Amino acid sequence: xxxxxxxxxxxxxxxxxxxxxxxxxxxxxxxxxxxxxxxxxxxxxxxxxxxxxxxxxxxxxxxxxxxxxxxxxxxxxxxxxxxxxxxxxxxxxxxxxxxxxxxxxxxxxxxxxxxxxxxxxxxxxxxxxxxxxxxxxxxxxxxxxxxxxxxxxxxxxxxxxxxxxxxxxxxxxxxxxxxxxxxxxxxxxxxxxxxxxxxxxxxxxxxxxxxxxxxxxxxxxxxxxxxxxxxxxxxxxxxxxxxxxxxxxxxxxxxxxxxxxxxxxxxxxxxxxxxxxxxxxxxxxxxxxxxxxxxxxxxxxxxxxxxxxxxxxxxxxxxxxxxxxxxxxxxxxxxxxxxxxxxxxxxxxxxxxxxxxxxxxxxxxxxxxxxxxxxxxxxxxxxxxxxxxxxxxxxxxxxxxxxxxxxxxxxxxxxxxxxxxx
Amino acid sequence: xxxxxxxxxxxxxxxxxxxxxxxxxxxxxxxxxxxxxxxxxxxxxxxxxxxxxxxxxxxxxxxxxxxxxxxxxxxxxxxxxxxxxxxxxxxxxxxxxxxxxxxxxxxxxxxxxxxxxxxxxxxxxxxxxxxxxxxxxxxxxxxxxxxxxxxxxxxxxxxxxxxxxxxxxxxxxxxxxxxxxxxxxxxxxxxxxxxxxxxxxxxxxxxxxxxxxxxxxxxxxxxxxxxxxxxxxxxxxxxxxxxxxxxxxxxxxxxxxxxxxxx
Numbered sequence: 001x002x003x004x005x006x007x008x009x010x011x012x013x014x015x016x017x018x019x020x021x022x023x024x025x026x027x028x029x030x031x032x033x034x035x036x037x038x039x040x041x042x043x044x045x046x047x048x049x050x051x052x053x054x055x056x057x058x059x060x061x062x063x064x065x066x067x068x069x070x071x072x073x074x075x076x077x078x079x080x081x082x083x084x085x086x087x088x089x090x091x092x093x094x095x096x097x098x099x100x101x102x103x104x105x106x107x108x109x110x111x112x113x114x115x116x117x118x119x120x121x122x123x124x125x126x127x128x129x130x131x132x133x134x135x136x137x138x139x140x141x142x143x144x145x146x147x148x149x150x151x152x153x154x155x156x157x158x159x160x161x162x163x164x165x166x167x168x169x170x171x172x173x174x175x176x177x178x179x180x181x182x183x184x185x186x187x188x189x190x191x192x193x194x195x196x197x198x199x200x201x202x203x204x205x206x207x208x209x210x211x212x213x214x215x216x217x218x219x220x221x222x223x224x225x226x227x228x229x230x231x232x233x234x235x236x237x238x239x240x241x242x243x244x245x246x247x248x249x250x251x252x253x254x255x256x257x258x259x260x261x262x263x264x265x266x267x268x269x270x271x272x273x274x275x276x277x278x279x280x281x282x283x284x285x286x287x288x289x290x291x292x293x294x295x296x297x298x299x300x301x302x303x304x305x306x307x308x309x310x311x312x313x314x315x316x317x318x319x320x321x322x323x324x325x326x327x328x329x330x331x332x333x334x335x336x337x338x339x340x341x342x343x344x345x346x347x348x349x350x351x352x353x354x355x356x357x358x359x360x361x362x363x364x365x366x367x368x369x370x371x372x373x374x375x376x377x378x379x380x381x382x383x384x385x386x387x388x389x390x391x392x393x394x395x396x397x398x399x400x401x402x403x404x405x406x407x408x409x410x411x412x413x414x415x416x417x418x419x420x421x422x
Numbered sequence: 423x424x425x426x427x428x429x430x431x432x433x434x435x436x437x438x439x440x441x442x443x444x445x446x447x448x449x450x451x452x453x454x455x456x457x458x459x460x461x462x463x464x465x466x467x468x469x470x471x472x473x474x475x476x477x478x479x480x481x482x483x484x485x486x487x488x489x490x491x492x493x494x495x496x497x498x499x500x501x502x503x504x505x506x507x508x509x510x511x512x513x514x515x516x517x518x519x520x521x522x523x524x525x526x527x528x529x530x531x532x533x534x535x536x537x538x539x540x541x542x543x544x545x546x547x548x549x550x551x552x553x554x555x556x557x558x559x560x561x562x563x564x565x566x567x568x569x570x571x572x573x574x575x576x577x578x579x580x581x582x583x584x585x586x587x588x589x590x591x592x593x594x595x596x597x598x599x600x601x602x603x604x605x606x607x608x609x610x611x612x613x614x615x616x617x618x619x620x621x622x623x624x625x626x627x628x629x630x631x632x633x634x635x636x637x638x639x640x641x642x643x644x645x646x647x648x649x650x651x652x653x654x655x656x657x658x659x660x661x662x663x664x665x666x667x668x669x670x671x672x673x674x675x676x677x678x679x680x681x682x683x684x685x
Contacts, residue, residue: 280546283545283546284542284545284546286545287539287542287545287546288528288532288535288536288538288539288542288545289536289539289541289542291521291525291528291529291532292529292532292536294518294520294521294525295518295521295525295529295532298517298518298519298520298521299516299517299518301475301512301516302512302516302517302518303500303529304474304475304499304500304503305473305500305503305509305510305511305512305516305596306500306503306509306529306530306532306595306596306599307500307501307502307503307504307532307533307599308500308529308532308533309500309504310499310500411520413521413522413524413525413577414525415522415524415525415528415556415560416522416524416576416577417524417560417563417564417573417576417577418574418576418577
């Protein structure tokens with residue numbers, strides 16, 4: 001590396017510091033405190049300078065790193081080796097991961113907390129895989145995916161509390177409702193692409209949330225819906241003392257009662273749902289409709305010139321993506337037993353999109369890695385309370401700096417003429 | 423030789439600008455009809471009207487089928503390719519660059535495969551009937567790849583091919599929908615003389631072996647003069663000449679349109 005590069009990086013990082021100062025100055029530096037009757041401004045320049053200093057240092061280090069492109073850094077060596085392994089041995093990697101997921105609840109260190117985090121990560125993996133159909137394959141940037149999650153959750157909650165039907169009947173119904181909403185959103189946005197589409201879908205997500213808040217008669221507004229039935233193990237509820245004429249899970253299998261049974265069942269439930277999503281996506285990608293989605297992402301005009309119907313193709317992508325969002329929503333409702341519009345804010349959509357993009361658009365394994373990385377890291381820093389979002393942001397920045405196209409960005413053809421060369 | 427396409431009094435106006443002015447011409451089966459003219463003469467606009475991207479202000483376009491004829495005005499958008507079987511290529515290549523060469527050719531057979539896969543249902547169940555149909559589609563793709571000599575690159579991304587090969591791939595991709603009329607928008611643009619010669623061979627093959635009429639927009643005169651059976655010359659949206667390649671070469675109007683009038 002030359003001296004010139006260092007000076008250049010230094011100048012650049014000073015400029016970054018200037019921007020940081022402009023941002024942090026008013027936001028962090030001027031703190032309002034109420035003393036007596038009015039509001040007073042208490043400056044806290046110490047923290048501002050600390051933050052600005054961190055920005056300068058971080059930028060400088062990133063610059064240095066990119067300046068030594070030819071010298072292999074530890075991190076890039078690690079990531080490239082990692083992606084090489086996962087790409088070459090994709091099958092082995094997937095099988096190992098699934099096996100690990102299957103035995104996970106019975107590992108010695110697994111406790112209630114780990115299970116909760118694992119269930120959460122799996123929910124996001126499923127949502128990521130569902131959204132991957134819309135964003136990764138069909139190339140339709142959907143910033144309102146949480147709307148379908150909400151529709152699924154609310155349809156499940158309303159059907160289950162009103163009619164008392166079992167989880168296995170409500171689940172497909174909730175999926176269908178979500179798919180219907182997917183088509184409903186699909187129609188007006190057929191002509192839109194890119195940024196415009198993103199804005200409209202974002203609005204759609206907010207519309208659904210606001211309807212949920214205001215349609216008090218049906219959705220119970222901001223109070224949410226309580227007492228959503230818990231899932232049962234094929235008719236055997238997870239209760240300490242079952243109702244008259246019922247046998248509960250632990251009695252049937254002659255086990256000591258434990259709340260973990262239900263958690264473990266929920267874990268396997270979401271694992272199976274997620275794996276179904278994955279299997280379905282991998283299958284449909286290789287079918288004509290899947291290829292048409294990808295073709296549409298590549299070039300819509302060329303698609304039309306080949307007789308591919310863009311309307312139907314887009315609507316199926318929206319509907320199927322929404323359906324899986326709806327499934328995940330039903331799972332969420334039955335796990336929480338309580339839902340309110342609060343759970344379906346824009347930040348959820350943003351996290352799901354972040355998982356898909358950072359994982360590498362269209363990559364199924366990438367979604368898994370990004371979910372574990374983003375959700376896992378945020379959970380690890382839960383003790384820091386509100387500051388844990390910094391860890392989330394940091395994780396995003398790290399991936400963008402070292403893997404700008406996503407963790408795994410390689411696309412494999414859906415069909416081969418000459419077979420696998422390796 | 424029977425008529426394949428007849429364009430009658432086609433007019434296309436964009437606001438106050440008349441891009442095509444009362445244009446009429448015919449194209450015959452198993453013939454190559456070239457549309458030439460200086461830049462901005464309205465050639466691509468004619469294509470966009472024929473292939474449903476624009477709706478013409480006036481006039482009719484008919485595709486003849488045995489004894490009946492169908493009006494292309496009735497079809498817009500993807501239906502031109504799907505129902506009327508008019509295929510086209512683009513001035514700036516429009517492949518699916520991140521998809522493999524084979525996948526590009528399979529997307530062109532989307533509608534047949536969609537039916538074969540029972541709108542995805544049979545495909546998800548992995549029925550043999552679908553797998554057989556898919557194999558047929560792959561065989562068809564291989565047939566065309568053998569002709570343009572790209573079979574060995576079938577599994578590579580279309581965007582990684584050299585420019586000349588991308589041009590050829592776009593043409594055979596259009597052929598995969600088994601069109602009755604193939605519209606080529608400057609297929610020789612950016613090709614070197616060797617590649618141009620190969621292109622001529624490919625177009626002649628399509629013309630003689632397949633029941634496909636070809637409509638060609640081209641600036642490269644070696645291509646136009648080498649393979650055209652019929653030439654239509656446009657200038658400022660009007661037809662100024664129509665005839666064989668040789669007649670065109672010697673026409674006074676055409677030379678004036680290209681080189682200007684002697685003072």
